[in-house]
Amino acid sequence: MATESETLQRSGRFQYAEIKGKVFEAILIAATLVGLVALILLFGFMFFDAFGPLSASLEWYLLFFSTLVAPVSAFTLYCRRNPAARTANARASAAVFGGLVLSLAAYIVLRAMSPYGPLVYLITVSSMPLSVAVYGRYAENSYFVGPAMVLAMLLAIVWTFGSEVLLFPLLDAVFGLGNALLGGVPVLGSVPVPVGRGLLVTAIAVGVPTLALANSVLRRRTSRAGILAVFAVLGLSAAGTAGLDRLIRPILEVLPIWSAYAGVVGLPVTGILAFLLSRQRGMRAGMTAAVAVVGGGLAVVAIASAVSMDPSLWVVLFFGMGVPTAYVVGEAVISDRDGRVGVAGPFIILGGILVGAYLERLLSVTGPDSWVTPTLLTNSWNGLTATEAGAYPSIVGSIMIVSFMALMAFPVGVGAAIYLEEYAPDTGWKGRLANLVELNIANLAGVPSVVYGLLGLALFQNLLNFAPGLVFSAAATLGFLILPIVIVSAQEALKAVPDSLRQASYGMGASRWQTIRSVVLPEAVPGILTGTILALGRAIGETAPLIIIAVPTTTFTTPGGLFSSGAAVPLRIFSASANFAPEYRKGVVAALAIVLLVLMLTMNAIAIVIRNRYQR
């Protein structure tokens, strides 16, 4: 009897507990849904206003489904069943779409800056380290090549990018100090300081590396290659400093403009391809490929000139998209028997879009009344007619700011992470310093972005007297902002590399730097890239610091270089959201917001793909 009543009692209590548990779970699900619903609302409203899907006719949807959705989903289904094809598809898609996006970005940035300038920079910055590397290949004891390359790169960057900004003010200060000191001595004070600062820069830039190299050559026995290298460095650094814009540029500008594009985009691509192929299949294959690529580029130019089009864009597309695609597809077709079909994926999408657009025009089907149009991406802003309004200067500005920012923040962030993870000891003053740095990074990550804007304002405008709102100051300010994010994610990636690998490498007699360079970093690169790309996605939408450092909210011309006035897409959204005309509020601005969101989501997706692909 007693047991029966007890079970009854308990079952009653259980019933109550069960209801309580169910209600609790429902509340939790509702809480989770709040976030998701907000996401859907946000995207839904903007998507609806930006694309106007209701205005399209039924035929258009039929066309859309038959040319794009149906083939793509069929192919996706096929790939789901066939893992090898899926891998090949992912690689080919990355090559095609990544190449397309990167080469378009490179083209518009180069067009805004005029490609001759970047070509000069490319030649001067890369020739020094490259010549050191080439010399290192033929030198017997080549272990000094690594530091020499780092040094050469730093020097090259300082005296190409920085001679105006970094060296001249410094030299002015030195000269001023010299005058002040010498002025007190009666005889010396009357002697003017003999050299102009430009000459001094050249002398330092030419002299120091030459002397250093000459010294190292003389210490070992003199060899012909060594002497040649001394002269090569001498000549290159002379050309790189004195002749930067005055000497090389006029020579280059004689060349047609497409060759400048080809030089900036094609040289690195060809070099990387030749390097990859010569590693995989030997020197000869690499050379053949390089010759083939250059020949292909020339053929593209010839064809484009023959039909009297400007070959610049096509050259950039050929090198930026065509070559990587050919490399990936060729590799899959030759060596990946199972996944061969997978490489068709990106071409099905591209073909679907092209065929659909062609049929749409041919059959004159009414498409949706979309605000995301070529005008939006290629025109400059128009505050009166919404259909004429575009954000081309802002898009160029955003790309320039984010890419220069990545160039600045990535090496420093990864370097700091490597120091904290691999070098910093746990004890002693160095350990305390490392602890302080870690705490400091955690705090920096929480500093509001406006405050970084104030830092940029004080540093670049008040201290260095830059003009307001330069691309350089914007990029550097955002670089400070994302530095903690890059460092933390790189640290996570480095932590994930198992210690056994390091110990194996030390056991083989490798030094610490050798271990890091050839064991730890290759393992950690995917993780580091993931974090960095996420940080770039954050930076591309950052607005407040740019307003504080006075990047203009309304620009009608593209920024012409690092030291010209910047522009950015989020600033354009900010200034345009104050416009109350409905075709701006619920049309152009929504379309711009969609453009920005798509940029950010693409970056996130790339990061997630990299993470999933390499996560073990």
Added chain:
Amino acid sequence: MSKKRETELSSLERSEFIVRKERLYGQLLAACAVLTIAVTVGIILSLSGQALTFFGHVSPIDFLTGQNWSPLSNTPSYGVIPLISGTLIVTVGSAVIALPVGLGAAIYLSEYASSRVRGIVKPLLEILAGIPTVIYGYFALVYLTPLLDAPLPIRQTIIPGEFVLVVPSISTFNALSASIAVGVMIIPMVSSISEDALSAVPDSLREAGYGLGSTKFDVSTSIVVPAATSGIVSSYVLALSRAIGETMIVVVAAGESPKMPTFPNILENFTESIETMTVAMVNIASAESLGETVAYESMFAIGLTLFAITLTMNYIAELISRQYREEY
């Protein structure tokens, strides 16, 4: 014999050049790490330098206790209280949304959801944190405000002759939609940090709870959540400090009219336009060709206040998670 061993030993030593090279790389990398400290020092120096000149013109007491903020008018006055109260209004509003919702989502994801659901929902929620804030602001201004305003004003008699509920219609720029947008933005911050804390609670504690006959509800609320309190609280503090420093949402959606809060009718604060500290900074910065005026310097003074507040909050969060971190 011994001589041979000596040469072997010496050949095992690295040449001096390599040693120096290794040291050079170590120093280069250390320089990168030290640069982050330089950034902090730079922030503090640049903020306090200009702020000190500002406090030469306006006494800190007037700044911290003044009830009127109008730096750009002809008779400027620099009282930061209206800005701080504006910031507080937005922070409280966003906290009301984000803290419970974020915690709920965290508990669901860590205790209830299957790994498949978690794999889909978590990245989706994290997208919310990555959306550019200017887009949130635009969304709040153009879509959220009309949506909230549609049923307003409400004049509903609850008890005839006794109590009439009045909700006035909201103005174009208002604190309500801005705080909702800020709240949505910080949901993933609360949910992902809390979820990490919840899933760090070892399974043995859960199993012990089930073994004693607890239901899932009991285990979640009386075992897992208390065990993860430090993580949850520090996620709250971090999210709030993010909300305090949030700029673009408030600039676009909450307007720029600094005012003191109205007291008995707290809800009225949300229906009207306000101005936060961050908005005041953006306003001064976008007023062109100011030069080195007092208003320009006041921007740095607000920045310093903001920096001090967020730094303290982050430090508290760090302390909480260090102090109460349970080692399982």
